Structure formats: C-alpha cells, structure tokens
Amino acid sequence: MIFINYNHVLVFISLFIHLQLSGAVGKNHCLTGEPITLDCHFKVPSGTRRENVSVLWQFEGSRAQLNKSTLFEFKAGNITQHSLGYDVNVNELLKGNAPLHLVCPAVTDEGRFSCVILVKPENYATTVTLHVSARPTLSLTEHATVLNGQKTTLSCEITGFYPEHLEIQWLRQLGHKNEPVEVDVCTESPMPNPDHTYSQKSHMTIQGNKTENHGAVYICQIKHRSFNTPQSKTVRLSVVETPQNPVVLIAVTVVSSLVLVSLILGAAVIGYLYLHKVPPSISDINTPSVIYANTRADIKCTISRVNPKYVNVQWYMVLPHDPGNHDPPWGALNTVSLEPLEGQALFSESGERKTLSLEDLTEHLRLHSDDTRLVSVLSLCPTVSDDGGRYRCMVTYKGQTYTRETTLSVKTQPSFLQISSAPQIPVLGQQLVLCCRMERFYPAQVQLEWWGPGGERLLGPVVQYGPFSDYQGLHSVWSTTELTITTMEEGLVYTCRAYHSSFPEPGYQDLPYRVNLKGTPPTLKFIKCDPARPQERRARAHRLFTSPSSLNPSGLFCQWAFLRLVPTPQDLGAVYLCQVRHSALEQPEERSYTLSNMTLEQLE
Numbered sequence: 001m002i003f004i005n006y007n008h009v010l011v012f013i014s015l016f017i018h019l020q021l022s023g024a025v026g027k028n029h030c031l032t033g034e035p036i037t038l039d040c041h042f043k044v045p046s047g048t049r050r051e052n053v054s055v056l057w058q059f060e061g062s063r064a065q066l067n068k069s070t071l072f073e074f075k076a077g078n079i080t081q082h083s084l085g086y087d088v089n090v091n092e093l094l095k096g097n098a099p100l101h102l103v104c105p106a107v108t109d110e111g112r113f114s115c116v117i118l119v120k121p122e123n124y125a126t127t128v129t130l131h132v133s134a135r136p137t138l139s140l141t142e143h144a145t146v147l148n149g150q151k152t153t154l155s156c157e158i159t160g161f162y163p164e165h166l167e168i169q170w171l172r173q174l175g176h177k178n179e180p181v182e183v184d185v186c187t188e189s190p191m192p193n194p195d196h197t198y199s200q201k202s203h204m205t206i207q208g209n210k211t212e213n214h215g216a217v218y219i220c221q222i223k224h225r226s227f228n229t230p231q232s233k234t235v236r237l238s239v240v241e242t243p244q245n246p247v248v249l250i251a252v253t254v255v256s257s258l259v260l261v262s263l264i265l266g267a268a269v270i271g272y273l274y275l276h277k278v279p280p281s282i283s284d285i286n287t288p289s290v291i292y293a294n295t296r297a298d299i300k301c302t303i304s305r306v307n308p309k310y311v312n313v314q315w316y317m318v319l320p321h322d323p324g325n326h327d328p329p330w331g332a333l334n335t336v337s338l339e340p341l342e343g344q345a346l347f348s349e350s351g352e353r354k355t356l357s358l359e360d361l362t363e364h365l366r367l368h369s370d371d372t373r374l375v376s377v378l379s380l381c382p383t384v385s386d387d388g389g390r391y392r393c394m395v396t397y398k399g400q401t402y403t404r405e406t407t408l409s410v411k412t413q414p415s416f417l418q419i420s421s422a423p424q425i426p427v428l429g430q431q432l433v434l435c436c437r438m439e440r441f442y443p444a445q446v447q448l449e450w451w452g453p454g455g456e457r458l459l460g461p462v463v464q465y466g467p468f469s470d471y472q473g474l475h476s477v478w479s480t481t482e483l484t485i486t487t488m489e490e491g492l493v494y495t496c497r498a499y500h501s502s503f504p505e506p507g508y509q510d511l512p513y514r515v516n517l518k519g520t521p522p523t524l525k526f527i528k529c530d531p532a533r534p535q536e537r538r539a540r541a542h543r544l545f546t547s548p549s550s551l552n553p554s555g556l557f558c559q560w561a562f563l564r565l566v567p568t569p570q571d572l573g574a575v576y577l578c579q580v581r582h583s584a585l586e587q588p589e590e591r592s593y594t595l596s597n598m599t600l601e602q603l604e
Helices: 006-022 090-095 246-275
Strands: 024-031 036-038 053-061 069-075 078-082 086-088 100-102 111-119 122-133 137-139 143-147 151-161 167-174 177-181 185-187 198-207 217-223 231-240 297-304 311-320 334-336 356-360 365-369 373-380 390-397 400-407 416-422 431-441 447-451 462-469 475-484 493-499 508-514 543-546 561-564 574-580 589-595
Touching: 024 036, 036 122, 053 086, 053 090, 069 086, 137 231, 143 151, 151 167, 151 217, 151 231, 167 198, 198 217, 297 311, 297 390, 311 365, 311 373, 373 390, 416 508, 431 447, 431 493, 447 475, 475 493, 561 574
Parallel strands: 024 122, 143 231
Antiparallel strands: 036 100, 053 069, 053 111, 069 078, 086 100, 111 122, 137 151, 151 198, 167 177, 167 217, 185 198, 217 231, 297 373, 311 356, 311 390, 365 373, 390 400, 416 431, 431 475, 447 493, 462 475, 493 508, 543 561, 574 589
C-alpha cells in the first residue's frame, strides 16, 4: 500500500506554479570576447539582509555535448561555488538584482542561463537565452594576373565565424552597380575549427579576356549574424598578352629552366631533410608584454620545417595536484605523470614522484598555416587567479613530442587612484593630512612616494597602510603625509607617485595636490527640466532634495539639487531660482528657469 502526503504535494505544486509565474524568459546577444551581463531581478522585502538571500545560476549549453552546470551559488552570506569567467556582484542583491557577468564569452557559452532566487518565503526564477556570435575574418588577394585566353581561380577564405550559417556571393563591379556572378563559382561546405567556430572557402574561375575583363573588379561578399551589414573584399584582375617576341620567349624559357632547376634542388633538399630526420623548429611560447586581467590575450607557438599533415598540436593548463587529494578544487581532471622539462625536478623533497594535472584547452586553439610554418594560437581571458599559471604547448610530429611551457604574469590596473585632504580646505597654522589612495590593483607589489614642490622626495612623516586584499584577490593601499600650513604653502604642489607593474612606461603615475587656502568655487550648470514639457495637474506640495557630495579624482566635490513639483495652470511663466552659497564664493550665485513650455492636460 502506498501512502501519499497531500500536504507535500500541495507545497510542491504551489512552488512550481509560483516559479512558472514569477519566471521570465529573455534573449540576449553578444560577440565572443565582449563582456556581457545577464540580469536576474526579484523583489526584496523591507528589512531583508543579504545572508537571507540565496542565488543559484546554472547553464545549459545549446551544443548537445554540453551538460547543465552550476556557475555560481550564494547561500547564507557565503559564495559556495564560483566558476572562473563568471561573476555575480553580491552587493546588488539588496537592490533586487543578481546580475551574472560573463567576463570573456566564447561560442560554448551559447545556451540557456537559469537564475533561481530564494528570499524566504518567496522564490523567483528567470531564464535567459544567450546567443553568441563570432565575427568572421575575410581573406582575398587584392590583385590577380592571368594570360589572355587562359583561366585563373580566385579564392575567398572566411575563417573563425559562428554560427555556421553564412551567405557568400561573388559580384562584379560595373560602375556604381554590382552584378552577381553565378557561373563557374564553387563554394565549399563550412568546416569546424577546434574552438567550435567555422571556416569556409569559395572559388570563382575566370577566363582572361583583354577586352572584356582587363582591370575588372570582383567582389567576395558575405552576410553573417555577427554583422549588421554585408562585409566584402575586392580583387582587381589584370589580363596580359601571351609574349610573342623571340627575345621574350628566350627569356621565358631561361626563367622556366631556372625555376625547374630550383624545384629539383628544393625537392632534393626536402628529401635530404626527411631522410635525415631533421627535427622541426618550434619556438618558445610568445606572450603579450603585459597581460591584463579580464582582457583577451593570445599566446602563440610557431612550428616550422614540418609537413603540416603530420603535425598535431595540443594546449594544456598545468595544475599542481596532490595525489592524495581526490577532490581537487578545479573539478575532476585527467591526471597524468609527466616527464619534467629541462631544469624542473622530477621528484619532490620527500622523494615522491611529482604528478601534474592537465586541463585540456585544445578546443580553444586556432591554427594558421602558410607555405613555411604553422602558428598555433591559444586565446585566453585570464583573471587574477590565473597569475602564475603554467601553460604547455605540446607538438607531436612523426611520433616525437616536443613541449614548450610558459608562465602567465597577470596584471590589473587600479580602479581608483586619488588624493584627498583633511581638512578639505587647509587652515593656516594647522596640520594638513594628505592621503593617497590606490585601490583594487594586482599584484600586491606597489610603491608610493611623496614628492615636494621643489622635486625633492619627502621622507617623513609618511605612513603607509596596506596593501590589503579583498575577496576577489585585488589589493588596496593608502599612504599619508602631514604638512604644517603657512602662507608660503599657498599654490605649492605636492605629488604622490605610485609605482606598479600594471602601469605603462615609465612604470608610475603622478597625482598632484595644489595647496589652496581659499578653496575652489563651484561651477554651476544650467537648470534642466525633466520632462522637457511638463503636464499641468492639480497643485501638490513641492519636494526639494539634494544628493550627497561626491569626490572626483581631482579632489573636488560634486553635488546635485532637485526640485520636484507638479505645475498648475497658474504656474505658467513662473521663474524658479537655484541659489548656491560656498565659502570660496564672494557672494551667492544663482541660476534661473522659467516654466513656459507646458502641455495643457488638466487631470481630475
């Protein structure tokens, strides 16, 4: 006999109906590598604390091989799960939003993102469908030459696009119009790339005719979802006559003979290299001079002296792994024993063989080739947690494996760099404290210096606080110095110089502070009316409120004042004055606004 608890059934049905009614479905579109934020709005009851809000973001890819995965989870005031490349600003929760920020979207991020919010006793669910596009790169030679009466083939190559659907059309330019070309056109099927993008080629065969198409301009035009308008490349055709002059024929024969001899010698050299198994030439991994967090960076490995069809390239992220730890923090990875690179120890201090975990990144690589070399490119969008990460390029050629390795050095420039003073306006005979604040930078190594008006470095009294780190691994530091204000200090400039590896040459930034005993008078803007044409309504009480003072990077303050009113027909032509008083102003300053532009709409 089966017993059913109807109370549980009713609770489940109620919760299911509530999730269905409160859920919303939205669509978004972005390009690969361009950050995007997906909102998840919900209602926050008055008095709710952040630890009383639970957030769950999950992803279900549109590609069949991708399973549903948890990207972010926040419970009881703590982040319990956080996938790299995805971030949620928990400071927005009490504002009724749990936005998911995709730092560097890839085509594998296309799919359904689901957000579930629990604010007891309410539940909210939102599903967002994200469409990701990768813009194609179009390649076509600018000039082509063909003998009169002979045929030549023009090839248009389109690489790195997603989704697969792409329209290709050949056109011939005739004055101000373009005429479609449909004869002798062959377009190949799209071919998948390791990074899940596609490549495609289209060919057009042309017979050279001195009178009909010499100097003609042909166009390869594409249409793709990632572009709002068609994209195209042009090629100009030159038709030349077959040489009939005997001298020219002799010259052509000599040149042909030289080319033939060169080909034979080249084949002999290639055969020699293959017979003697000359190893391929593989460069060190080339990285950008500075790699910034949350910014796309390409690292490259160049392979030459090879036959491309025998080359296999794989990229890995190397993660240290304790063999006794069966649940590594980055999830289940394929753990293998590796031979050490030159200069690396094979055994630990305890005598145990070192084991490394490899995360296969091959699906993110791009491979470019020409007649002489292959270039393997791995695109990354690192975070500060990737600083010091090791990446390996493993090239297998004719049964032999060659390995190159590099270590990333990730930087973040400070988001806040400012000098403030206490008191705000210096006072004669009193101490003035200058504070230089540098916040949210990486790495932690930083140097703050104070310089005086004459270019001399101030050695004291200087006090530094920090650097301190936050939950995202970024750092902040403060440095203070003290001055005794005299009449000689008026107009002098003191400078805080900040040295950090994230700054471009010369490697530091200067923040000046000018001593101003009189203060800086405010700059008043003109009064604006919103909406521009207010509606007449029955009279209501006016409301006046001002914003808190905010400090800008130059050390000056900004403030806004708002007057909210509902005008009546009697207010037509009324003049409103905004008057400002400040210690740096000799007399009050005013701005006026005349209410003369209203919509006559009397409401009950």
